[in-house]
Amino acid sequence: MDNAKRRIVIVGGVAAGMKVASRARRLDAEASITVVERGEKVSYGACALPYYLEGLFDDLDEVMQTPTGVVRDAGFFAKVKGFEVLCRTEAMSIDRQQKLLRIRDLTSGTEKDLGYDQLVLATGNRPVMPPVPGIDLDGVHPLKSPEDAEKLMALAQKARRAVIVGGGLIGLEVAEALVHRGVEVNLVEMKDQVLASALDFGMASLVHRELRKSGVNLCLAEAVQRLEGEAGRIRRVVTSEGSYEADMVLMAIGVRPEVGLAREAGLEIGPTGAIAVDEHLCTSDQLIYAAGDCVESVDLLSGKKVYVPLGSTANKQGRVVADNLCGKKERFPGILGSLIVKVFDLNVARTGLSEEDARLLGAEPVSMLVPSPDRAHIYPGAKPVVIKLVADAVSRKLLGAQVIGPGAVDKRIDTLVAALTLGATVDQLANLDLAYAPPFSSAMDPLHQAANALRNKMDGIAASLDPVTVEEMRQAGEDFIFLDVRSPAEHGEVRIPGARLLPLGALRERLEELPRNTPIVPFCKLSLRGYEALRILKAAGFEQVRYMEGGILGWPFKLETGAPAGQECSSKVA
């Protein structure tokens, strides 16, 4: 290949495409590099768009800036980065024999061919618009591009009521944005939980409570049947369960990879529907690479192909493609499906496999739910984080994690991402020399607490039940004593309806009050005293004891607050 004349053409100028172009230029000063972008703007941070709607920044150009405030437009790229960007230019087709990309100037309508030596597809994704009646009404929009954000912003500034269809990342982020703008929000989700591909039901239920507390009308297990309008404008959304007035509708039921160009060129499409690539991100044509939201990835734990489009992955892949284009054989190892999202005052994150995923793959998953304060309890501002860990009972390797709470969730999930990627066992997690000082964590970090609780369970020291199972047992009318071992004062503030109070401090003296033939499920605020109670009961010969993981903080169902009926004085007696 004659480097001096080498032509690299990149289709798509958002995250992956621009990263490929920038790094390829840095690695090869001679090659001709051209980026073809259908939209008006390049290199924007799509993940920031919900925060624009929320009003956290005023100028959409900011999503195209470098951290130091330089706007990245076509002129910037020519001058600073040294490559060409063709905006409002659509890639029409690929002639792989002749190595030509057919492009169309969307302003003038003229078409021409661009010759390439190497082609990169970074065509991104497109939002799924369900084929329901009324989907084309004015006021119904997805959120993908800065242009979408401008349109939704214009709607939001006048809207009183909005319907958001879809409880995924974008649906949740925009729900918060609209509530903060004073818009009444109905969030309609077909499944019985939000973030269905990311969280277990119990963890998602904590998110449901936060959404409702924050004023979102959450409509779960409802399917949109049609959108109704007047004079071409949206007026209401009709679901399987009801009808919701709306001045605007965000469609956010998911995205699909944009693979039309690749498919028509005969490139292999993978099992997920995204472009198939090898570990070097090369497509089935060795002159064509692909990166970002149009390709599938390998799940590092299951080894399976997955489709998880994210800006973070797109950036990493862009770098790998640039290296490979320039003769440096680089691999993109794969992903863990890590996600994080802020939902009002709750931070919600996950990585790796769910218990269900793990079971389907033949593992013997054991899980544990542990809430803890995110820093020393004496340090001002300590807030809870609820950690759910999944590990394999045989290898003891960590398989996945979900972390939710108002506290520092992001720190724990990223530490877990490193641990999972590198094959850590739960025992290794328990002994990580994490950096400790009271403003940042506890002497036993929430991760250590969670790892140790899981080890106790795996080692047979502490049998436990997760809150969802306990609630199912209650619903099924099973006979067991649901034992709250907190103090009367704590019980007076908030409690699980129907649980029986017997403070841990009195337990050793009042064992005779408890029947020996009935199962006992102790719990407390976190899970430490619940576990302590289990050990005391077991030592006293009670055999059917399992403590409830997660305690009050991990309990996703109804809680009662204020003085309990008939025992108003109990907290004063304590």
Place this chain on the structure above:
Amino acid sequence: MDNAKRRIVIVGGVAAGMKVASRARRLDAEASITVVERGEKVSYGACALPYYLEGLFDDLDEVMQTPTGVVRDAGFFAKVKGFEVLCRTEAMSIDRQQKLLRIRDLTSGTEKDLGYDQLVLATGNRPVMPPVPGIDLDGVHPLKSPEDAEKLMALAQKARRAVIVGGGLIGLEVAEALVHRGVEVNLVEMKDQVLASALDFGMASLVHRELRKSGVNLCLAEAVQRLEGEAGRIRRVVTSEGSYEADMVLMAIGVRPEVGLAREAGLEIGPTGAIAVDEHLCTSDQLIYAAGDCVESVDLLSGKKVYVPLGSTANKQGRVVADNLCGKKERFPGILGSLIVKVFDLNVARTGLSEEDARLLGAEPVSMLVPSPDRAHIYPGAKPVVIKLVADAVSRKLLGAQVIGPGAVDKRIDTLVAALTLGATVDQLANLDLAYAPPFSSAMDPLHQAANALRNKMDGIAASLDPVTVEEMRQAGEDFIFLDVRSPAEHGEVRIPGARLLPLGALRERLEELPRNTPIVPFCKLSLRGYEALRILKAAGFEQVRYMEGGILGWPFKLETGAPAGQECSSKVA
């Protein structure tokens, strides 16, 4: 061994000792468990004491509470935890033949023997008080126990001027506490930097700037010669360089392991001066275990014995000892020397080996300094973190890290702790699927940025110099062009004195202004444009180009602010 009569005796009732007792009780309901504690209080969080001085909480009893507000006194332990705690009781000597611990009631003065089947030493540390004249004056104190904290609090409430001797963790934390109380603080440190065992000089220099900015009079490279008083009370501290008036003095030059009891009993003391233990934390007597601040640990990377007393390690070790006491063979793997400390608005953390440590161990360390915003730059509240990574040039394994900044430093250091513990390479770090959303990080996390910058350096794509080396070259009068490639507007706000401005956007057009025979060292605010400039210059045939790592944000020396002399209009022209 007859479990029903087994007697476990634990010397020391703070972190490690109480953890051993609590878990041993949970694992073995029958054994007799007794904790012997010299002080009045048990189970306190010593790490919280500086925050008490700062006034962040009012009641010292809070450092003895569980996260849910239960005070952990002797009554609590008897009733809830089911073991005995003897406070104000000193362990005098061990008779290993007879398996007897001689104890003395410090209130009554009576002595007696406690028989043990297994003994645990959790005797902690003691602050080093240097043998200088005046060390016994009133108003001169270390900070170790709640009693010390009460005394220092009483002094701080009346003091106008304080001297803190020692720039370690406690010295820095108390400096902040006293400044916040309105006390004038002189911090005297014998070395030429604070946190000398934790940070490289360049990183420590960022801390020096923060301390001075916050009003601390920082006296580096000064040795305390004597303390002078009047009527038995401290009045001034005389150092090798000057004299500082003081109403109170905190002595915080370090701690030593409390090993008197162990040494007199003939137990092996390790090379660090702390009690020698095997991987199960067993001493040279198989019936005696030891944990916490009185034992040495293994450094996971160097394999060497080290002494790093921390509450987090003490808690982990306590659990391991309890398991071993109860027949569950558990290992304590070792530590990385992870530390974190809040110094006014700066978070300061480190883990693993320094470049110097690594070199001494025979590695070929390469380091890289990279500042980045801690979350998406458009998201409100984004703040910088400066990451210094050290990796081995041959194996590409990460060896150590230092992270400093007003941003989310704790998250990055803990992710690095997991990565280092599990043997990650810099390439693995660069591709970790960290959880991304704008409120929490950037699409390329600061860790990815740092890893990729280091890979570029290791792969010969970008030669670079750290700021300390650049400053040394300047001081030595070396001939090179120190090239600021930021915008004139940025240059107008803050700049390195003596650097020459040539904005990146103009660089390709103005190459002829630069001499070809003089080395060029470009830099910017972070390091991205400095690196970009290097690639442009290299492509244009300039051979002697190395960019400065860290940019303005990582520059620990003098910065100029405001309009530069003689070019007041430049920022308007930009």
